[in-house]
Amino acid sequence: MMTTEEGYLILSEISAHEGKLASPAEGSIPSSSFPASLPDRMGPDVGIQLYRAFFLPLQEERYPNGSCDPMSGEIIFRTPITFGWDVFDELPEHIPQGNIMLILGRGSADRLKLKERIGSMMAGEMAVFSGVEPNPSSATVERGAREIRENDPDIIIAAGGGSVMDAAKFMSLIAVHGGTVMDYITGKRTPPDGGLPVYAIPTTPGTSSEITPFTVVTDDRIGNKVGLRHPSLFPRGAIIDPSLTVSLPPRQTAATGLDILSHAVESFWSRNATPLTREFSLRSVSLVREHLQGAYDDGASRPQREGISLASVLAGMAFSNTGTTICHSISYPITYDSGLPHGMAVALSLGPAFELLRKKGFEGLRPLAEAFGSNTRDFRKDLESFMRSIGSPTTLEEAGFTGGEKRIMDTDMTALLRNFPVSLDEGDLEWIIRAIS
Ligand SMILES: [Fe+2]
Incomplete structure (x- = not known):
């Protein structure tokens, strides 16, 4: 090892x-x-x-x-991986400073005041894409990718459940390399390794998306969930704080x-x-x-x-x-x-x-x-x-x-x-x- x-x-x-x-x-x-x-x-x-x-x-x-x-x-x-009760409060020790695109979901973002807490800890400019839905759609992913491109951040922070992290990983790919969700799913485009770094902060355990090379989204055009596995989908860092799940x-x-x-x-x-x-x-x-x-x-x-x-x-x-x-x-x-x-x-x-x-x-x-x-x-x-x-x-x-x-x-x-x-x-x-x- x-x-x-x-x-x-x-x-x-x-x-x-x-x-x-x-x-x-x-x-x-x-x-x-x-x-x-x-x-x-x-x-x-x-x-x-x-x-x-x-x-x-x-x-x-x-x-x-x-x-x-x-x-x-x-x-x-x-x-x-950084794992521990309250490690979220030490965020700047685990995520590099720079301009941030913060990707948030619905429930946990408000409940845990993630935007305010992350904003107060990190020094760089911060743009926010919020409202990623459960079982995120390709439309949401593609919209998020456009916003990332417009804001041109140094890093992406995905704070939320599996849906938020899955969506953010896919957004990062499309923001850097273009195309649509289905381009990657069907193999029309093969993601090159590397891209905008994603740091994941799970607020629900479960998908383990914060440490895996997978993303699963829902595509309404084909009427089903679709998944992608690629090494570039491993987040650059995972900050896992069980206190966020209480x-x-x-x-x-x-x-x-x-x-x-x-x-x-x-x-x-x-x-x-x-x-x-x-x-x-x-x-x-x-x-x-x-x-x-x-x-x-x-x-x-x-x-x-x-x-x-x-x-x-x-x-x-x-x-x-x-x-x-x-x-x-x-x-x-x-x-x-x-x-x-x-x-x-x-x-x-x-x-x-x-x-x-x-x-x-x-x-x-x-x-x-x-x-x-x-x-x-x-x-x-x-x-x-x-x-x-x-x-x-x-x-x-x-x-x-x-x-x-x-x-x-x-x-x-x-x-x-x-x-x-x-x-x-x-x-x-x-x-x-x-x-x-
Ligand atoms: Fe699963």
């Missing part, structure tokens, strides 16, 4: 091995061995600290006699927590997972299991909010390397048609996808079930009762989705199907959709 001059953590470069990892054998990872304590406060080398805290103590136990090289496979974290209402707490869980679970079984990403996934799953109900019941609880924010970091580190799988594909038309929050829509099909993997004899599910405090036989049932306990639907009917099986089957799932660890035919996908109908 090494850090570059920019502070990026690049694991792939010191890997002695390339590619090829066996799935951990069933039963090889006892979930009870998670380290209990976390670093109190983590600086820009958070990746190294997490690696030391979560992986090293377990390495010999899980992979005795060097049976698996934890550093094999390509793993890249490119966003330096005012998140219970329903959003549940939805964003389920998004974290979905990222961790789908990353765990992704075809691209490595021992290290699996370790981050498992720890993220156990943190969600441990803290989401508490954060839902008592939003002001510091330990619960810290646990969920950390779960989001770990899931983000895992799935930014592995990608997600079909549960995300299935969720897009559900959210588009019914307005069900993203995390709740993805979580709907997690249990059936787990079940399908079990039926197909996929090995290695036991540690995942155990990290959730369950076992492979009861995982789906336990997940559903967990979802109900935080007010999340468990069927398409409860979610208010009336588009039918065909609407979901018509979604292009090619990319995320590739990440799924076993090949699925149309009948398998129909089975999953019927299981939640």
Whole structure:
């Protein structure tokens, strides 16, 4: 493991091995061995600290006699992270001074007085693009890009939920390199690496957009959500302060927590997972299991909010390397048609996808079930009762989705199907959709 001059953590470069990892054998990872304590406060080398805290103590136990090289496979974290309660108040220490374009959403911007607080801490000129909506549209992204070009800032600060950060990353790309959202989605334009630097301050955990190379926006012309993955979409820095999440209402707490869980679970079984990403996934799953109900019941609880924010970091580190799988594909038309929050829509099909993997004899599910405090036989049932306990639907009917099986089957799932660890035919996908109908 090494850090570059920019502070990026690049694991792939010191890997002695390339590619090829066996799935951990069933039963090889006892979930009870998670380290209990976390670093109190983590600086820009958070990746190294997490690696030391979560992986090293377990390495010999899980992979005795060097049976698996934890550093094999390509793993890249490119966003330096500052994590800690109240680190937002030290913003000038973590973001370079210069002229700023501040991108804000709706709810959290007013609730937390972000414009005023950021404006008072940063010295440069500050222009503001506010009002990014949940599931931001291509029109919003393209409008924001125009405003950025007009204001010609040195840096962009995206302060808000996943929608704000996703939109800001896409805006930055278009502001510098031109074109439209669909130009990039369809591959007509390939984003060159580099662009206007984006510094992300999440006010909701969940998408982990502050540390990932992904952006997802909604395009009304094609009637669905569309996503882009590119290295230039890694933010230049992430300032993650769990205290900013205390005012998140219970329903959003549940939805964003389920998004974290979905990222961790789908990353765990992704075809691209490595021992290290699996370790981050498992720890993220156990943190969600441990803290989401508490954060839902008592939003002001510091330990619960810290646990969920950390779960989001770990899931983000895992799935930014592995990608997600079909549960995300299935969720897009559900959210588009019914307005069900993203995390709740993805979580709907997690249990059936787990079940399908079990039926197909996929090995290695036991540690995942155990990290959730369950076992492979009861995982789906336990997940559903967990979802109900935080007010999340468990069927398409409860979610208010009336588009039918065909609407979901018509979604292009090619990319995320590739990440799924076993090949699925149309009948398998129909089975999953019927299981939640
Ligand atoms: Fe997601």
